Amino acid sequence: MMQSDAQGGLAERINDAAAPVSDAASAVIFYSIRIGEVDLPLVVVWLIVAATVFTFYFRFINLRGFAHALRLVVRRRARHEGDGEISHFEALSSALSGTVGLGNIASVPVxxxxxxxxxxxxMIVAGFLGMTSKFAECALxxxxxxxxxxxxxxxxxxFYIEAVFSRRGLKTLGKFAAVFFAIMTIGASVSVFQVNQSYAQLSNVTGVTAPLAYGVIVSALVAVVILGGIRNIARVTRVLVPFMGALYLAAGWLIILLNIDAAPAAVAAIFKGAFGLEAAGGGIVGALVNGVQRATYSSEAGVGSAAIAHAAVRTKEPLTEGYVALLEPFIDTVVVCATTALVIIMTGAHEPYLYVPRSEIVGIEITSAAFGSAFSWYPYVLLVSVILFAFSTLIAWAYYGAQAAAYLFGATRAVDVTFKLTLCALLSTGAAIHLSSIISFIDSMLFGMCIPNIIALYLLLPELKRDVRRYEAAHFAPKAGKTGDAPAGT
Known part of the structure; x- marks a missing residue:
């Protein structure tokens, strides 16, 4: 009891200290305008408009390049194909480990x-458009x-933020924007939310109450993986990501099949709500804002985070990784998030919480109830998925933060190890204390990353379009006869 009281007091002191900073960051990053009954954060508009512009600018490359992307991922290549440390598949798995996480399970019901x-x-529309944002940022x-x-x-x-501003005679501004991005990345890498929510599901399902022990164990496992660098992370994620994805999707699709009679009504409800035929919840504006915001949180398209993992790919042609990266929002949002949503709607698990005040909203409890409606033991399957998703997100974001620290303080072994150990120490507290203000601050940093990133992408669009034309002329023309990395020197 004394330990619980002490932990509660510590949580309150940390929250009280962090609240002013968190509130200030949220007020700036998530500045909103009121539309009817819905608050519309301008940063969400910033991301979805950019994704739409990029998709039209590159003539729906997310559709035209989809099959080519699949071929790049599955084909085996020789190790001497170019600079870099990991394969296309490993780069995709590493990046997916950062986006396919609790957002797919806990935030979709919200x-x-x-x-x-x-x-x-x-949500699906935003994920589709976000495929082009991922293409652009990862290729660059x-x-x-x-x-x-x-x-x-x-x-x-x-690196491309700094370079594009410098070329326009704005070297100081470019350096500031790049440093701002790196600082935001380090802040967002402190993913205590993943530890906290995975422990919450463990406690709900099993009754285990050992938050400190859980936090220490998880952070220790994260340290073991991330101290080995991106190659070690890639070795783990290339096994973990397909396994956890298959486990979660198999469970979800089985429940969908068991409730297939509810499919027509579920699809009708989705389209009816999407186009404002249901006035509750803000009508079309409420549906659009919440769907787009959820897709943005989940896929991180336009944020620039996944580009850090994709940058380590072993290739001599940057555009190949752009094509591979466009698969990421499709898998994350169009497949995984949509599966979660269908399970929830078809089982009716969301109905007791529909349009309740924001303060009464729950997340993972709705998903757990939806899975548990099929078989009483399904929450245990979900528990395994939650822990794997949380772990994979933690190791991916630890790498993102380490790369940002290397940019700020130098790419040395000392900087790398110091950052990773400090991060793991912070993560170990995630299950023991509820850091609402810190989590809000981390979310602000995540979306803060997209501000300099999107500006740089707009400035680099003409250059990237020239690269795309060259690449397509070499690989998509009938005479090419093959696909893959461009010849050396291109």
Whole structure:
């Protein structure tokens, strides 16, 4: 009891200290305008408009390049194909480990509860458009990455942000924007939410109450993986991501099949809500805002985070990784998030929470109830998925933060190890204390990353379009006869 009281007091002191900073960051990053009954954060508009512009600018490359992307992922290539540390598949797995996480499980029901079933439609649309944002940022991250003498790679949007401003005679502004991006990345890498929510599901399902022990164990396992660098992370994620995805999707699709009679009504509810035929929850605006915001949180398209992982790919042609990266929002949002949404709507697990006040919204409890409606033991399957999703997100974001720290303080072993150990120490507290203010601050940093990233992408669009034309002429023309990495020197 004394320990519980002490932990509660510590949580309150940390929250009290962090609240002013958190509130200030949220007020700036999530500045909103009121539309009817819905608050519309301008940063969400910033991301979805950019994704739409990019999709039209590159003539729906997310559709035209989809099959090519699949071929790049599944084909085996020789190790001498170019600089870098990991394969296309490993880069995709590493990046997916950062986006396919609790957002797919815990936040999708929040979007449905706040915006109604129609939010699912706009979530999928936003994920589809976000595929092009991922294409652009990941291709450019490979193009502007740095390779150290030992063959290791340091890369990410901070390099192309700095470069594009510098070329326009704005070197100081470019450096400031890149440093701002790196600082936001480090802040977002403290993913205590993943530890906290995975422990919450463990406690709910098993009754275990050992938050400190859980936090220490999880952070220790994260340390073991991330101290080995991106190659070690890739070895783990190339096994973990397909396994956890298959486990979760198999469970979800089985429940959908068991409730297939409810499919027509579920689809009708999604379309009815998406186009404002259901006035509750803010109508079309409420459905659109909540769906787009959920897709943005989940896929991180336009944020620039995944570009850090993709920058380490082993290739001599940057555009190949752009094509591979566009698969990420499709898998994350169109497949995984949509599966979660259908399970929830078809089982009716969301109905008790539909359009309730925001303060009464729950997340993972709705998903757990939906899975548990089929078989009483399904929450245990969900528990395994939650822990795997949380762990994979933690190791991916630890790498993102380490790359940002390398940009700020130097790409040395001392900086890398110091950052990772400090991060793991912070993560170990995640299950023991509820850090609402810190979590809000971390979310602000995540979305803060997209501000300099999107500006740089707009400035680099003409350059990237020239690269796309060259690549398509070499690989998509009938005479090419093959696909893959471009010849050396291109």
């Amino acid at each position: 979007a449905i509860a706040l915006g109604g079933p129609g939010a699912v439609f706009w 991250a490979v193009k502007y990455r740095r390779t150290k003498p030992d063959g290791t790679v340091i890369g990410g949007p901070m």
